[in-house]
Every structure is written in structure tokens, then in C-alpha cells.
Amino acid sequence: MKLKPLKMTVAALAVAAAVGGAYSLGQNVPFGNANAATQPTAAVTAPAAAPINTPNGLPDMRSIVASNAPAVVNISVTGTRKTAANGPDLQQMDPNDPFFQFFRHFRGQIPESRQPVQGLGSGFIVTPDGTVLTNAHVVDGAEEVTVKLNDKREFKAKVLGLDKASDVAVLKLDAKNLPTVKIGTSLQTQVGEWVLAIGSPFGFESSASAGIVSAKSRNLPDGSYVPFIQTDVAVNPGNSGGPLFNMNGEVIGINSQIYSRSGGYQGLSFAIPIEVAMNVEKQIVAHGKVQRGKLGVSIQEVNQSLADTFGLAKPAGALVASVEKGGPAAKGGLEPGDVILGIDGKTIESSGELPAAVAIKQPGETAHLQVWRKGETRNIDVKVGSFGEEKVASSETPSADKGRLGVAVRPLTPEEQRQAEVKGGLLVEQASGAAGRAGIRPGDIIVAVNGQPIGDIDQLRGIIAKSGKKAAILIERGNSRIFVPVDLG
Incomplete structure (x- = not known):
């Protein structure tokens, strides 16, 4: 599911998904729409302290809110977007509206203007x-950024830099002796574990909510x-x-996205680990940009x-x-089908841990990988390159059933091989049986x-015949390659 910015008025969300998806949590509204917000009450600064347990066994988070609310800010941004001067905004039109296709067809003939x-x-x-610190999508494309503190002071902020890959942005205020949060570790x-968020949902400033990891x-x-x-905050x-706090009153993440219908x-709810941020x-404060390592693999x-x-x-x-x-x-000797079990002595339990571990390395540094290949473990050293976004392939867990592979295939033409950047390869024309149940299409x-x-086809038949009950099929779909485990029965 793609990330989608949300648009909001007091009455309703202007954009709602018909199916579930991951959403960024900034809100963008045209000028003129009212935005209700509570009047913030100045928090009393107190030393950070772990919450006490109430008689019913739940943590009392009042001290965390009191200590940290003064350092949590509301951010408002202004900018412009292009719209047709004599026609509606297509982003707000229902694609099934009979006028949608009309306005889309004649859009190029309608003068454009810029709407605040x-x-x-x-x-x-x-x-x-x-x-x-905030999210990159909050300030991306902003012409003016205003930061409002809990005590009602307002500052014009400078965007020192933003990193879309991590969705983190760094702002700078012209001020001194400001309250700060305590940075922890995730x-x-x-x-x-119990966690607590403070922010400005729908413009209601200094709102606190809690849940667990x-x-x-x-x-x-x-x-x-x-x-x-992931939390249920x-x-x-x-x-x-906005920040996500642990029960020691330390920031362990930045609230970034929700998954919602x-x-x-x-x-x-999903938060960026504070170490990433x-x-x-x-790097932005020191160099004005972000550098991170990459392996050059799809995992x-x-x-x-x-x-x-x-x-x-x-x-x-x-x-x-x-x-x-x-x-x-490739230069380090990694091959498709290798399973990376560890990096620099740290065990990789989930594939999601690898890109973050590589990203914190600087280009030119060496990553010491523990790799499983053909039934044995070996060590491979890779000199990491400069990050260009690792692609993460994904496939749903296939259902297991009996049967052989069950595909109708043909060899690729020379042009198809060139486009797919493969030598050989077989194009699936029909998929049923074990292959169909596994998700091959x-x-x-x-x-x-x-x-x-x-x-060629004969080679495929021969390998499948010798595969026993299971086979790992490497397929190319679109711009990604994924292994599909097939239960052959």
C-alpha cells in the first residue's frame, strides 16, 4: 500500500481509503477551512520520573506528560499547489463522476493557478x-514553517534538511534555553511495554494518548x-x-504512520526508531545531507x-x-538464494533488521556478513556503497497443498531477456496446481x-522432478525478484 497524505476539515476527512493502507499523519487543508483546536495549558516543568502504579495496576503517566509537554511542539506549514483556475481540483473529484474524465481531458486547456x-x-x-525533529512529509515543499510551543510562543523555523528515505526532518529555531525531551533507545x-504519545491530532495541541508496543x-x-x-497508541x-515515550519518560520513536481503512x-500506529532519527x-546538522550505506540487494x-x-x-x-x-x-560475492543471518556480529532475526543495520554504516565501510549458502554458514565481507534505497520484496505466505508445479511456460524472446536483464528464463503463461496455490501467476x-x-523448459522439468516435496522458485515480477516456496507434495 502506498503512503498517502491526509486532508482534513473539522467536519470530516476529505480523503478516505476504500481499502486498508499505510498513511502519513500530517494534515493538509486549503486556507479558509476552520481547524478546531483546544487552547493549550502551560505545562509545569518537572524532573523526568518513572510513572507510579495506580491501585488498579495501570501506570500513572502524569509525570511524563508534565515533564515533556513543554518540549513537544505544534508545527504549521504554508505552501501552494497548482490547480485549474476555471475547473475543479481533480484530487477532490470522484473518478466515477461523469465530469471527471471531461475535466481530465481538457485540463491542459484550462489556465492553472496556485492555491494556498x-x-x-x-x-x-x-x-x-x-x-x-519532525517527519519529512510534514514540511516537504513548505514555503513557511511556524513552530508553536506549549507556552504559546511561536517561532519561524528553518528547515535544515529532510530525509525522505527515513521520513525525518530537522528544523532550527532562533531561540535559546528551550525545554528539551530526553532521548532514549528503542x-x-x-x-x-507501555508507551505514550504527545502531539496535535487534528490540531488539538498537547494531546496525550497511551498504549503498548x-x-x-x-x-x-x-x-x-x-x-x-508498531503500537496501538x-x-x-x-x-x-510527535514523540513516542517509554515509561522512563524517554523518546524511543517518532510517530509517523497509521494503517487504516x-x-x-x-x-x-507506526513509529520511526529514535536511533534512525x-x-x-x-548528519544533517554536521553536513547538511544524509549518507548511508547500501548492499545493493533485494531481500x-x-x-x-x-x-x-x-x-x-x-x-x-x-x-x-x-x-x-x-x-x-555482487563485488563481495553475495548470490541470490543466500540467507544473511548476521551482520558485524549481530544476529538478523527478521529481514527488516538488515536494511537499518546497513544504513547506519558509512559508504566505504566494511560489513561483515554471516551467510547461509547451500547448507552451510560462511563469512562474507562487503564494502558498502552509497544508499540508493534498498528494495524490499515481499510475498504473502503461500498455502501448502499437493501436486506438481502446474505451470505453462515459454522461453523469453531476446528482447524480453534484455528488458528483464536475464539469460534464459521462462515466462509463465498459465499457473495452476502447486504454483497457483503458492502465488505464481x-x-x-x-x-x-x-x-x-x-x-529452458526441459531443465525446469528436470529440476522439479528431483526437488522432492518442496522447491524454491525465484521469479521476477515487475521490478522485483522474490523467492516463492512451492509445496510440490
């Missing part, structure tokens, strides 16, 4: 001299390298860029079927689906089976 727009988000102060955070190292469909912290449009909170902040999660196919003791690590030609991984290109490149 306004956005709202949250942020938090990390240095007394005015360094503020590394020791455990699923089930639902999961860690979540990969989202936007392809980001960020290993998100109620966050909504306007919370974007309606565009509003439905129990799934502070690494971005450090996917190892499920039980793939673990069985590759002979792993348990589902763990990051499966290499493809290797970028001439990239760092017409249009997929079978590149390899059990690590062996496929050149």
Missing part, C-alpha cells in the same frame, strides 16, 4: 538552542528501510512527527516453507532475492529453481 494550502503536524525539541524496548522491526509496503515500532492526522486511527539529525522475509527449502533450522535472517549488477554485494518470469538458473 496549509498543513499541521507535531515535533519535539532536542537541543536547548532550538533543534527540532533497542531494549519489548513488545507489551505491539511489534518491532515492522516493514511497511512503502519499501522504506526503517524498522518501524491512538495517533491521528496531526500527530505526525478510514484514514483515521484503527489500532495500528538521531543518526539523520547528526525478503524467511518463512517456515523457505527455511525448510533452504535447510535452515528455523525461519530467520534475510533472504537475498536478487543482487544488483556491479553493486557492493501469468506474467511472472521463472529465473531459477533451488538456486539453479533456468535456461
